Amino acid sequence: MSLKSERRGIHVDQSELLCKKGCGYYGNPAWQGFCSKCWREEYHKARQKQIQEDWELAERLQREEEEAYASSQSTQGAQSLTFSKFEEKKTNEKTRKVTTVKKFFTASSRAGAKKAQEKTPKQGQLGRERNADNILRDLKEIFTPSWELASPSEALAGKLKEIQEAKAPSPAIHRQASIETDRVSKEFIEFIRTYQKPGQDIYKQCKLFLDTMSHKRDLSIEEQSECAQDFYQNVADRLQTRWKVPPEKVEKAMDEVEKYIMTRQYKYVFCPETTDDEKKDLAVQKRIRALHWVTPQMLCVPVSEEIPEVSDMVVKAITDIIEMDSKRVPRDKLACITKCSKHIFNAIKITKNEPASADDFLPTLIYIVLKGNPPRLQSNIQYITRFCNPSRLMTGEDGYYFTNLCCAVAFIEKLDAQSLNLSQEDFDRFMTGQTSPKKQESDSFSPDVCLGVKQMCKSLDLLSQLNERQERIVSEAKKLEKDLIDWTDGITKEVEDIVEKYPLEIKPKSQALAAIDSENVENDKLPPPLQPQLHPAPTPWCS
Template sequence: MLTSSNANKKRTPNRLSQHLDVLLFSRTRLEGIKQRRAMWTDKQRGIRLSQHELLCKNSCGYYGNPAWQGFCSKCWRERVRPAEARRLDTRESGEVTTPTFSKFEEKKNMEKGRRINTMRRLFWGGPSPPKQPSDSQMNALKAFQKLEPGDFTGFLKTLRSPSCQRLQSRCTAFLNTMEAYHALQVQKQSDLVQDFYQSFAEYFTSFSEAELTRTMEHVEKLIMTRLHKWVFCHDSCDDEQKDLTLQRRIRSLNWVTPQMLSVPFPEMQSTITGDPFLPAITAIIEMDAKRAPQDKLVCVSKCSQHVFEALSTSNSEPANADDFLSALVYVVLKANPPRLHSNMQYVIRFGLPQSLMAGESGYYFTNLSCAVAFIEKLDGRSLNLSPEEFEGYMRRGRAPAAASGVQAAACETRHLLDELMSRQERLDHGVDALNVQLQTWVQAVHAQIDQATSQLALVQEEVTDISLSASSSTSSDSAEIEHLILTDEHVGSPDTDC
């Protein structure tokens, strides 16, 4: 009994220790799960942007833009213009006492009315809005409706017709006015151009939405192609300095790899050689060569479509919005487009509002703006790097991760060269074997020809012998016949005498 009780006392601490070990093991396992979950969330952090974050903060349903602090162009102008009016009013008043609210409203209405009359005088030749179009003008409107998308030459021909002389004169007057006052602030020039779009669109109120958009795109191309040299990268703004800053920032991030941005990229064993995003890089670089804002948006749309094509070839699954934004960031970092900030601001200031607020072009441009904003605020946490690693890459104190990519590309190139050399050797061996076979065939053909020639000679000799023997036998037969005839004549003569 004593021994059994002692044994139970000894087993009890062992059981407790086992329970403690199990608890410690489960605790460490839970901590490991938490750490892995935290690492997974860090890896999944990347560039995440929901569809709701792309829309306007005012919940109007249109796309916002970081350049407008998340608002669309319409809501942004509604917020900015009253602030500018108040600022101008306080600047004009100077040290004078603050006017009352009624005087402020009166002055605001007078300023608004003066501005509207000025714009109407510029566009329509008088303070009154455009009248109802005549029959000739209705025919011209029908001609505008029949234009195909992108038929800018047809639009110019229609605009130069006699029935559209009023519209042409208004465009010419506006262009001359803008060129004469090219020293104005760029924001005022933007307001004038947007007001011109709005007032010019009133002439096409009978058009459908698609027809109006198509016509106004032609009008935008006509106006901004002439005004590009006056308003692009204007002296009154700091677009040029921001271009240089953004260019230096992108150049300093040339070590960023697609794996850091979680961009689906083809593996080394795949059949895809080279960078699949090269067409997208080319398209975004071409944006600086265009003059009209609509043409620049076309380059952005083309770049985005190439990005989706590259993602579809690099990944078996369909690309989502997060992959698209990450790939667009990678394209911008690799391309480093010239005057990117100035081009984007030019589109924002002088492009049609409906092109930026809705449709594919608005969606793609909003994503491009988000990609540029992400690059400007890029840090180690966005790339799943520690601050020390990020600073090391930025200061070039560490070997950039792109070096491994360069080495991999060099190895791949060396492998391709070796494969080409082996193919060349196999091709040389095949050519040599083909030459040997060709020579053997030629010799065999010559031997057959010689054999056929010799056989032909033998046949000809046999034929000659046969012909000679036949001729000799024929001559002997004829001699015998003649002899028999003569003999018969000699024998038969006495009978005749008798």
């Protein structure tokens, strides 16, 4: 299925979702683009061709071996003819003597010897009989449903197990059975009672299938899947042809059969160790984590999460796709995918105020998968593909939504720069984490964007600016520290040079100067100094 990237987003023609054989049913990438029915037909053709080639090869090798053996026998026979006749004569005489002695003690020795000779075939005849048995066994495997094949020892072991369980049920078995398995078993028994005789036949077929599969654990997962698909087809045919059950009741019965069978087989066939499903799960999870930077605008997703109702729908869609891993029945896992898809369609309808189209659905589904990163995604897809009732995957909304999910996973695995309309350089830098896509400016927001998203973008821009400022401050601080160290070293060197050029000389302390009249001995004979005197002001004359 080719996935295209256009200006308006990711586009997949609806014709590309259908079976490439042109039957009108939905195809699946796991079946190389075929639907379940056409894939099984192609698989059986390839298998029959391989069996025919192996048969022809075996016959040719057998003829060559017989010719070589005959040639060697003729050569050896010519050389040892005389000795062989002597040995044959000696053996016959010895046998005749022994027979003569025995006939006196046994009444029917001749008849017993004759019967023994009749029961002992020649070597060539024995080989031909073994070859015939092998041929019959191979033909039986080809034309008998695989889920009915069981060796006599396996059948005997199953019968002994049933007898032992009927006589003395072990408490350990009941303790190991999960609560869900017991609940499903009770619901299945209650359901088949409404079908009366067809219900008894359904229950018998289911028990036979489970007992057969319990002895086929060593089969590959593809062979176990083929057994399950053959069983579904056989039960549906029996209900329609033998019991004349209406189609709607047949579909309902097959849903219950799948639920009963796969609840018990889940732990054996989901993500088995013999496959690389777990490795694929880790690769997809790692890929989705590396694509965390992909925005809805890059995928042209027509969903506005700023609308509260749309945001709730997106959260519900992510929850449904994650919840798929907790289910055990393929039909329940398909139901989770269907609910997720319906939430996506509702989110698109609310955003655009018009019914959603298929071209809008696939990009949004890719965005939901990238945002949710569902656990064990590949294992769940493979489990549904292998063991789901094929009629659900070929038609109906379940098959349509499941096919789109497979396309979404295939697109994520092959996502490149051209798919997102990016340059290879930007795509590589985003994938390595060197940078992230530029956020929208506040002026470029559409009027219907909520305040929370605007504030979030403003906060992110502010954090980015603060980060740049912090880096610039740290750089300037380191530069200032270096300048201070250089200035201190320069001042120290200048002081040392001056001190070396002009050394410091410390002179002795000089004596204090004496008073001018300190040497006058007659100072004490001098009169005291004059003191200022105050005279009263004269009294004015009165006339």
